[in-house]
Amino acid sequence: MAAVVLRGDEELLTGRWWGLVVLAAASVGCGTGDSLEQVGGSTMGSTWSVKYVRHAGGADPARVRGEVEAILGEVDQQLSTYRSDSAIERFNALPADSCQAMPAAVLELVRIGEQLSTQSEGSYDLTVEPLLDLWGFGPQGREEKIPDAAAVVEVMQRVGHQHLRIDGERLCKDAAVEVDFNSIAAGYAVDIIAARLQGMGIDNYLVEATGELKARGKKPDGSAWRIALEEPRDDQQVAERIIDVDGYGVSTSGDYRHYFLQDGRRYSHTFDARSGRPVLHDLASVTVIHPSALMADGLSTLLLILGPERARDYAQKHDIAAFFVLRADTGFVTRSSQAFAQLVGEKN
Secondary structure, eight states, X not given: OOEEEOSTTOEEEEOSSSSEEXXXXXXXXXXXXXXXXXXXXXXXXXXXXXXXXXXXTOOOHHHHHHHHHHHHHHHHHHHOSSSTTSHHHHHHTSOSSEEEEOOHHHHHHHHXXXXXXXXXXXXXXXXXXXXXXXXXXXXXXXXXXXXXXXXXXXXXXXOOGGGEEEETTEEEESSOOOOOOTTTHHHXXXXXXXXXXXXXXXXXEXXXXXXXXXXXXXXXXXXXXXXXXXXXXXXXXXXXXXXXXXXXXXXXXXXXXXXXXXXXXXXXXOEETTTTEEOOSSEEEEEEEESOHHHHHHHHHHHHHHOHHHHHHHHHXXXXXXXXXXXXXXXXXXXXXXXXHHHHTOOO
């Protein structure tokens, strides 16, 4: 995780690939005996960190690190598409008309994925991994390039949540689909870590995993956890908006870090499952604030897939706190949903 000094004792801490930065002063309590502790490490090909307020006699950093690493290890074993022995990759390797007993977490995420797919009329889908591989973005991708139309049609036979079925504790499929949880796994992990911290008596914390965040309470000096929404640029980091967060997960999805250019067009790793192709529109990034980091993670991806107009309508219909950054001839323009404006105190 990179860090550069912003001002005073604050640092700019970046997550996985885009969107969110944490403004965290190294503060201590004013005579309270509280201290701001921090632990971190590697996960999911990126990093994780936990900042928390430790009261006298509270959990020490070594214990917190151990608890977080155990959670992340279990999530990796269940949900990773980058290890052949994970629960989901063993399922993905099965042929059509197969079933496999799965952990409760996998079944929960499949249900959430089905909900988001239905609400987006099939644009968002957890089974796009074969498409990611075909275009060169997935774990089995070989080269980032535009595939021929026949190849896309063939792969689309193995895409769609309708091919999945939950039977008790088993996940079943009637086609050779492959499930990819990358759009919600980090948010899910953040929620689990946050719940574990609270179970340890830690009520003031900021959790980050691969760029997905959740914050609760205050820092030792009584100031808020502050999150900067990053302008979607691939050449440098520029803070677009700074917000205080307490009791919410925050997730940003964007198209500006993982893409390739061909014939002057940008092809990102964000796919519309209905077309089998990367999205091509002017919506560069979406930030969602939600009580659940899991839902913030999934919804930011869903809204990015939908594009400017459909995303605005979806956020309005479902009362989602969303912040949109769009490309324009003069640079970037921003829009906020009504729920976002109310949450962060924007003036109309």
